[in-house]
Amino acid sequence: MYKSLKYLTITVLLTATLQAGGFALSGVGARALSMGGAFRAVANDWSTLFWNPAGLAYINETQITLNGIGIRPSASYEPNTGILGYDGPYSLREKVNAHPQTFFVPSFAYITPFEIAENRVAISFTVPFGLGSKWDLYDFPIGYYNTTDTTFKVPNYEKYDWQSDLSVYNIYLSYAKSFGNFSIGLSAGATRTSIMLRKVNFFDPATVDTSAHSLPIQYRLFPVDTKIEGTGWGFGGILGIIWKINEKLTLGASGRVYSKVKLEGTADLTLYFPYNDYLLSQMPPEKKFMFNGSTASGSGTFTTKLNLPANAGAGISYKPSEKLTLALDIDWTRWFTLDRLGVDFENLVLKVNNTIPLDTVKTDTLTLLWKNTYRVSFGGEYKVMPDLLLRYGLYWDQSPVPDNTITVLIPDPGDKYSVNLGLGYNWKNMEINLNYEYILPSRRTVERDSTYSYESPYLPGAYEMNIHGLGLNIVYKF
Amino acid sequence: MRKFFILLPLLILALSCQKVDEIIGPEINEGTTSIVNIPATDANIGTKQAMVYLPPDYDPTKKYPVVLFLHGFGGNYLFWQSVEDVKGILDYMISSRKIRPCIAVMPDARNVLGGSFYTNSEYQPFANSVFGRYEDYIVNDVVGYIKAHYPVDSSEIYLIGISMGGYGALKLGVKHPDTFRGCASHSGPIAFSQFLLTIPGTNVNMIQAVLSEWADFGYRIPSTAGRYLGPSRPLSTMLFAMAGAFSPKVGPFSSFDTSNYEIPLDTVPGTSGTIWAGVRLPLKPSGDTNSVFNEWLSNHDVFTLIGTNFNNIRQHNLKIYIDCGYQDELFLAPHAIACHTLLGTLQYDHYYELFTDAPGYPAEDFPPRHATHLQIRVFKSLKYFLGE
Numbered sequence: 001m002y003k004s005l006k007y008l009t010i011t012v013l014l015t016a017t018l019q020a021g022g023f024a025l026s027g028v029g030a031r032a033l034s035m036g037g038a039f040r041a042v043a044n045d046w047s048t049l050f051w052n053p054a055g056l057a058y059i060n061e062t063q064i065t066l067n068g069i070g071i072r073p074s075a076s077y078e079p080n081t082g083i084l085g086y087d088g089p090y091s092l093r094e095k096v097n098a099h100p101q102t103f104f105v106p107s108f109a110y111i112t113p114f115e116i117a118e119n120r121v122a123i124s125f126t127v128p129f130g131l132g133s134k135w136d137l138y139d140f141p142i143g144y145y146n147t148t149d150t151t152f153k154v155p156n157y158e159k160y161d162w163q164s165d166l167s168v169y170n171i172y173l174s175y176a177k178s179f180g181n182f183s184i185g186l187s188a189g190a191t192r193t194s195i196m197l198r199k200v201n202f203f204d205p206a207t208v209d210t211s212a213h214s215l216p217i218q219y220r221l222f223p224v225d226t227k228i229e230g231t232g233w234g235f236g237g238i239l240g241i242i243w244k245i246n247e248k249l250t251l252g253a254s255g256r257v258y259s260k261v262k263l264e265g266t267a268d269l270t271l272y273f274p275y276n277d278y279l280l281s282q283m284p285p286e287k288k289f290m291f292n293g294s295t296a297s298g299s300g301t302f303t304t305k306l307n308l309p310a311n312a313g314a315g316i317s318y319k320p321s322e323k324l325t326l327a328l329d330i331d332w333t334r335w336f337t338l339d340r341l342g343v344d345f346e347n348l349v350l351k352v353n354n355t356i357p358l359d360t361v362k363t364d365t366l367t368l369l370w371k372n373t374y375r376v377s378f379g380g381e382y383k384v385m386p387d388l389l390l391r392y393g394l395y396w397d398q399s400p401v402p403d404n405t406i407t408v409l410i411p412d413p414g415d416k417y418s419v420n421l422g423l424g425y426n427w428k429n430m431e432i433n434l435n436y437e438y439i440l441p442s443r444r445t446v447e448r449d450s451t452y453s454y455e456s457p458y459l460p461g462a463y464e465m466n467i468h469g470l471g472l473n474i475v476y477k478f
Numbered sequence: 479m480r481k482f483f484i485l486l487p488l489l490i491l492a493l494s495c496q497k498v499d500e501i502i503g504p505e506i507n508e509g510t511t512s513i514v515n516i517p518a519t520d521a522n523i524g525t526k527q528a529m530v531y532l533p534p535d536y537d538p539t540k541k542y543p544v545v546l547f548l549h550g551f552g553g554n555y556l557f558w559q560s561v562e563d564v565k566g567i568l569d570y571m572i573s574s575r576k577i578r579p580c581i582a583v584m585p586d587a588r589n590v591l592g593g594s595f596y597t598n599s600e601y602q603p604f605a606n607s608v609f610g611r612y613e614d615y616i617v618n619d620v621v622g623y624i625k626a627h628y629p630v631d632s633s634e635i636y637l638i639g640i641s642m643g644g645y646g647a648l649k650l651g652v653k654h655p656d657t658f659r660g661c662a663s664h665s666g667p668i669a670f671s672q673f674l675l676t677i678p679g680t681n682v683n684m685i686q687a688v689l690s691e692w693a694d695f696g697y698r699i700p701s702t703a704g705r706y707l708g709p710s711r712p713l714s715t716m717l718f719a720m721a722g723a724f725s726p727k728v729g730p731f732s733s734f735d736t737s738n739y740e741i742p743l744d745t746v747p748g749t750s751g752t753i754w755a756g757v758r759l760p761l762k763p764s765g766d767t768n769s770v771f772n773e774w775l776s777n778h779d780v781f782t783l784i785g786t787n788f789n790n791i792r793q794h795n796l797k798i799y800i801d802c803g804y805q806d807e808l809f810l811a812p813h814a815i816a817c818h819t820l821l822g823t824l825q826y827d828h829y830y831e832l833f834t835d836a837p838g839y840p841a842e843d844f845p846p847r848h849a850t851h852l853q854i855r856v857f858k859s860l861k862y863f864l865g866e
Contacts, residue, residue: 213847
């Protein structure tokens with residue numbers, strides 16, 4: 001019946017980024033982040049388990065570490081969809097700021113050396129991917145509930161109608177072995193992904209009844225609040241090598257891969273019908289629900305398979321003096337795997353006022369078309385005093401999101417430039433690292449092309465974002 | 479070092495507490511609507527209701543522009559609010575300072591034939607109006623009432639109409655540019671000569687198409703309007719209403735030359751059934767137009783009236799707005815094109831749009847038809863007249 005319902009669900013599953021390209025975070029570890037993530041060759045603290053497991057071979061103490069990063073993105077969107085409710089002539093939303101949120105990203109690790117044959121093992125918990133955003137983006141257009149019935153109440157509608165919340169964390173066991181100036185390391189283990197996405201889709205009543213072509217424009221698209229929430233397990237691994245060419249020069253390289261993650265969870269849809277006394281009086285009894293302000297909702301389950309992107313990179317570190325370390329990394333991420341995503345629904349039946357079955361929603365195809373990206377990182381560390389280190393770093397990171405699939409859930413303004421500062425302090429058996437990251441404000445304007453419609457997988461308009469990040473890392477060495 | 483531990487939570491706290499307005503846009507202030515009774519000088523019309531909108535922060539000591547919203551055929555004074563939510567549009571546009579505050583009036587011009595075409599329905603030998611003097615009602619009675627009851631800036635009275643109302647807006651505007659500052663036609667039949675164009679996909683024109691409806695009725699003459707006219711015969715219902723406005727006839731039943739499409743519709747009250755009111759259709763038995771159509775063109779066609787009243791229009795610098803959907807199912811797009819071309823030839827500044835679609839609503843799925851996208855079009859005409 002509702003053939004357009006295939007478009008009703010999610011059109012972008014993987015969206016808003018907190019930090020680096022796509023939904024990848026800037027990285028792991030206050031020290032590495034202070035150096036802009038140029039750490040594949042430096043690789044001499046616990047975060048090497050993420051950047052380059054080969055560095056584990058040179059850690060000689062048993063240590064436990066706790067790390068936390070607070071991330072504060074500021075994003076805004078100036079809609080240019082032309083669709084009433086978002087903007088068009090009646091835009092109440094000339095500009096929308098994402099709901100302010102601060103995200104806390106934890107990580108920790110335990111490292112211990114084996115005394116046999118210079119082996120090292122470690123266990124770590126890291127969060128390589130994450131996203132989160134909340135937007136109050138859609139309002140019912142003027143006249144959507146146009147009634148003289150004073151007893152009528154507009155149905156409850158979610159204020160933050162565009163939301164994303166995704167996190168991926170790794171629980172990895174790491175192993176490394178050195179061969180003189182050369183070492184090799186491997187991290188591998190389980191990957192846990194959780195996801196929640198909410199957005200507004202639209203239902204065109206003319207797909208049911210062609211006479212709806214003549215409806216006033218405010219009734220030509222009925223909004224559908226769409227939400228999915230689920231989790232899944234997968235596997236992943238990181239392989240790295242380090243070659244210490246001499247006392248001053250070190251090369252490092254590593255690559256990360258993930259298995260396909262099967263996500264399962266719940267899906268909830270609610271379609272909001274308008275209210276108009278006049279049109280209601282013109283409708284035959286079986287179609288009156290279309291103009292009496294009722295809702296059609298349904299809950300079911302969904303499954304999908306998510307490809308987390310593989311990544312590879314190489315770095316070089318150089319120590320011109322005892323006090324100074326400089327590092328440069330080049331990194332490549334295969335976001336290309338996020339092309340299209342098929343979502344299957346089960347038992348998702350929309351019912352008018354929870355009673356009259358309207359339609360069964362079965363599948364959805366999500367279009368992403370992300371591009372592979374490069375990231376270039378540069379960082380330095382300077383020993384101000386024997387126990388006090390000053391760090392700084394920069395990175396440039398390409399955006400994988402093309403104009404033709406960007407939505408408000410990914411306020412990705414394009415390539416990112418990140419400035420990082422950090423301090424390290426050694427106190428007895430403890431090492432304390434602090435970092436501050438600022439991703440510079442940038443703006444992307446996505447034009448609305450002539451083929452744009454409510455079914456398009458992107459939202460045209462202007463996107464702006466900047467990000468503050470603050471991290472603290474405490475390492476205790478036994 | 480101790481300072482770092484102090485700074486960290488403070489910075490996190492500062493970031494968390496940063497206040498951000500999430501929606502940057504206008505705050506909507508609401509105006510008010512009320513229903514008033516506006517009596518007509520013409521007893522055939524009597525007293526009709528109208529909806530009146532007063533803007534947010536209405537101040538009776540100020541002078542306000544007035545916009546008269548004219549409904550279409552089959553509608554009444556409730557149309558603009560009940561279907562298009564004019565109050566919502568005006569509240570938004572005034573609050574967001576896209577237009578200046580104004581008073582809006584939605585009068586009623588529905589008569590027994592379903593629509594008056596905002597015309598004085600007169601048959602010369604008959605002293606009274608036939609189906610109502612609606613031009614006089616709007617220009618004199620409604621405008622007079624508004625001026626008497628509200629603080630009106632008399633130099634800024636505008637007309638905006640859809641379909642029949644679009645015709646009425648332009649007709650009254652071009653005939654009375656001393657009363658009206660501007661007029662907007664959304665999908666109005668404003669160039670009658672275009673009725674003679676062959677309807678795409680058929681071999682008949684708009685007027686001849688009426689015959690096919692009539693053929694279904696066996697070409698019989700209805701004894702009352704109600705028996706024949708109605709939604710099931712939309713074309714002839716509308717043509718009868720136009721004829722009732724532009725070429726009515728009154729007389730004994732026998733005086734109607736039915737072979738020349740003079741159709742008696744109903745008896746005139748107070749004549750004991752001896753006098754009938756009816757219409758003279760602009761058709762010959764062959765289906766071609768007759769001399770009645772020439773009367774329409776001469777006296778009631780907006781395209782013609784623009785030409786005959788052009789000096790007056792230019793002298794008063796009448797603002798003219800014309801739009802139509804290019805897939806108008808009543809084939810009115812050529813009307814808009816014709817008037818636009820005429821005004822262009824006369825080098826008269828005006829607004830014109832043959833709209834194809836609205837952004838985000840592609841034409842193939844959301845065809846630009848007779849009354850679609852009207853909210854967006856009204857937004858444009860209001861802005862054209864009252865934009866800040």
